[in-house]
Amino acid sequence: MTFWDRFADTTFWDRFANTTSTSWDRFADTFLNTAVMAKYLPDIIDGFCLTVWLAALVVVTGIAAGLLLAVVRSLGVRPLNWLIIFIVDLFRALPPLVVIVLLYFGLPSAGFLPNAFATTWASLSLVLMAFAEEIFWAGITAVPRGQWEASRSTGLTFWQTLNSVVLPQAIRLTIPPLTNRTIAITKGTALGSVIGLSEILSQASSAMSLSFNPSPLMLGAAAYLILFLPVVVLGRWIETRFAWHR
């Protein structure tokens, strides 16, 4: 049973008609049941590892692809730039979940059989690519025209100018917005659960269905906090670290 079938069912709530807890003991037994937690901890850890691996892949491919597109855009080939702008706008306007569902349910009709991991990876990378391109491009255009001209006139080639003069300045400007955006998009790994990717949320919710106890959900929530809270705090630090430059 996929994640989607489990919750996108209007009779879902009927199963809870008689579950009303009154005392704290019952509450703790329901939400922090150590026996249930111990049983499903290995599953949650599996999900955690998969989420970390997927998130790392998305960050690397998404940012690399975004940087590549921004560099290509700086070449100034008109038709190519229109295409890049269209692709970037498309993936900024579409909700990531729509991209995932479209690829997952659309590709089989085109003759491909995608798996959940590849689909989630590709979708989130495309979305991150679009946002990263936009941010890198804004950084590149923020470097004054005169710097390009000065570098080129000292005999540097186009690529040398881009690589040693423009990008170092541009990337410094882009770090705070890029960090925030990257964190927001990596959290989207949870969306993979909708198409059956066995990451944290998916593991937790199937454990919950099997044990009829929400304790695995608490474990899953803790796993997400362990993963993302340090990243959010790091992001906050990076923001203040680069803010005095303003």
Next chain:
Amino acid sequence: MIDTFFNTGIIVAAWPILLQGLLTTVELSLLVVPLGVVGGAAIAVLSTVRHPWVRWPLIAWVDFFRAFPPLVLLIFLYAGLPFAGLQIGAFGCVAIGFFLNTGAYYGEILRAGIESVPAGQNEAARSTGLSRLQTMAFVVLPQAVRNVLPDLVSNTLEVVKLTSIASVVALPELLYQARQAQSVTYNPTPIVAVAFIYFLLLWPVVRLLSRLENRAIAGRR
């Protein structure tokens, strides 16, 4: 190929339910955006209080909900609350989840905005006899909002896009309706159509944003 992805017959047949989905998405956005803005404004105004007993819980609150993926929060509410004896329905869960999640984001943005307004403005307004609340409402907040307008628009765009996760808890918005139509017709056309609807609806906002953001990054130097 065209028959598979752009089947006009299916689009015509599915159009009424997609339109209903669009209406629900719009309604949902009109509910959760103001909810988030109000929650965010409360957080931002509270964060001007420098007392550590206010400051640190507030930072913890904001970081907590920024670290929690929205879908996880939604499932947590939807599947966890019944065990606590609370049945507030899919709509209630979505409203609470979005309030918590987007409120934290709006709060962070508005806080940055308030901090960008020079302290002299606050002092001048207070010395003319305006109360603390009046100063905040009529002097500081309007300037704060103007200073962080690109971020506010960008976050609102993200919130509207995020309403698509409500499909997971069977709220009949655009994506949910498309999935229903797709599973009846065994054809991905409805999903393609919904992607088109999202794109047409949000493209103008994306265009506006890339102008505003380019200006903002260029201005940071």
